[in-house]
Amino acid sequence: MTTQPTSGGTAGTEAFASGQPGAQRTSGNLLATEGFVVGIELSSSGARQSVALADLNGTILHRVRRPLEYAPDTQTVLGLLDEMIAEVAHPDRLRTGRNIEPRILRVGVAVGGLVEAREGLVKRFHHTPGWINFPLQDYFAEKLGAPCIIDNNANAAALGEYVRGVGQGERGIFYVGLGRGIGGGLVINGRIFRGATCTAGEIGHFFVKEDGPICSCGQAGHLEAIASVQAIVRTMLDLSSEYPETAATLQRVTEGDTEHISVDQIFRLAEEGDPIAQRVVHDVYHYLGMALTNIVHLVNPSMIILGGPGSSPGERLIAPLRERIQKYCLPEASQSLRIVQSALGPEANLLGAVTLALQDL
Numbered sequence: 001m002t003t004q005p006t007s008g009g010t011a012g013t014e015a016f017a018s019g020q021p022g023a024q025r026t027s028g029n030l031l032a033t034e035g036f037v038v039g040i041e042l043s044s045s046g047a048r049q050s051v052a053l054a055d056l057n058g059t060i061l062h063r064v065r066r067p068l069e070y071a072p073d074t075q076t077v078l079g080l081l082d083e084m085i086a087e088v089a090h091p092d093r094l095r096t097g098r099n100i101e102p103r104i105l106r107v108g109v110a111v112g113g114l115v116e117a118r119e120g121l122v123k124r125f126h127h128t129p130g131w132i133n134f135p136l137q138d139y140f141a142e143k144l145g146a147p148c149i150i151d152n153n154a155n156a157a158a159l160g161e162y163v164r165g166v167g168q169g170e171r172g173i174f175y176v177g178l179g180r181g182i183g184g185g186l187v188i189n190g191r192i193f194r195g196a197t198c199t200a201g202e203i204g205h206f207f208v209k210e211d212g213p214i215c216s217c218g219q220a221g222h223l224e225a226i227a228s229v230q231a232i233v234r235t236m237l238d239l240s241s242e243y244p245e246t247a248a249t250l251q252r253v254t255e256g257d258t259e260h261i262s263v264d265q266i267f268r269l270a271e272e273g274d275p276i277a278q279r280v281v282h283d284v285y286h287y288l289g290m291a292l293t294n295i296v297h298l299v300n301p302s303m304i305i306l307g308g309p310g311s312s313p314g315e316r317l318i319a320p321l322r323e324r325i326q327k328y329c330l331p332e333a334s335q336s337l338r339i340v341q342s343a344l345g346p347e348a349n350l351l352g353a354v355t356l357a358l359q360d361l
């Protein structure tokens with residue numbers, strides 16, 4: 001690997017954020033035709049840790065996914081990622097058989113937390129204190145000897161869907177990542193819209209319910225505390241403890257492993273008539289529908305993409321949301337809107353990270 005100036009990452013990020021397709025690149029890699037990019041996905045919970053090596057067409061050549069049960073501190077997460085990078089970007093994999101020294105040209109990182117993308121900092125992860133203002137861009141740039149671009153995972157996934165997924169050619173995309181939390185990413189005319197401090201699209205912290213449940217951020221009544229995967233499962237389990245019939249159904253469908261019931265299973269139970277599942281699912285339609293209705297009026301997107309494990313019910317989730325949005329939106333705002341499931345699925349964040357890297361070349 002050739003050591004390259006790390007400042008190129010910051011310049012590239014700015015050019016990327018500026019919305020000027022022809023913005024000047026400062027890294028001197030414009031003539032590079034031989035090389036690779038590395039995409040990295042990380043989350044504070046440790047649930048999602050992936051590293052991929054991709055060619056300049058974005059084809060993933062090798063990937064490693066190693067989730068952690070528990071991520072006690074920054075060093076544990078970074079130590080694991082360092083091992084994965086060493087494996088994925090091993091010099092043997094970078095040989096192409098030609099007489100040119102191939103190299104890593106860019107690194108893209110999709111982060112499941114608050115990120116200041118222009119400065120390359122992780123601002124914070126809820127519940128994981130060690131990351132406050134952590135210079136993640138510099139860390140990976142130094143590790144891999146290549147400029148690095150970091151962004152929030154929903155922003156990365158939104159860009160990934162625009163470039164490689166279901167959002168190709170769309171003028172305005174709003175991506176909703178329904179996972180342990182809820183993230184949102186906005187791509188307008190092919191560019192991520194980040195806002196003044198890179199929190200644009202944080203739909204998980206939309207205030208939707210007075211005196212509602214406590215969110216991961218500590219506030220009450222945010223959407224994430226009602227409609228994230230963790231919230232849906234927790235509410236279902238809590239309520240079922242008071243209803244023996246539902247509790248027995250949960251035992252049956254999960255073969256005794258109720259803690260790991262999926263959102264898809266809960267939506268199916270609702271469809272089969274379980275009253276508790278119906279209550280939980282109704283709240284998801286109601287509050288997620290409310291949030292998306294407001295997004296439609298603010299942004300007027302041409303497409304809303306639902307991704308992450310919480311989107312697994314597919315049309316069971318999307319059809320009622322579509323109905324609500326059409327009912328509560330101005331017809332002029334929603335008439336050409338399409339609401340679809342992610343095409344990149346569980347790969348959205350990692351492919352988004354690869355796309356971040358490629359877009360900066």
Ligand SMILES: [Zn+2]
Nearest residue numbers: 205215217222
């Ligand atoms: Zn919140």
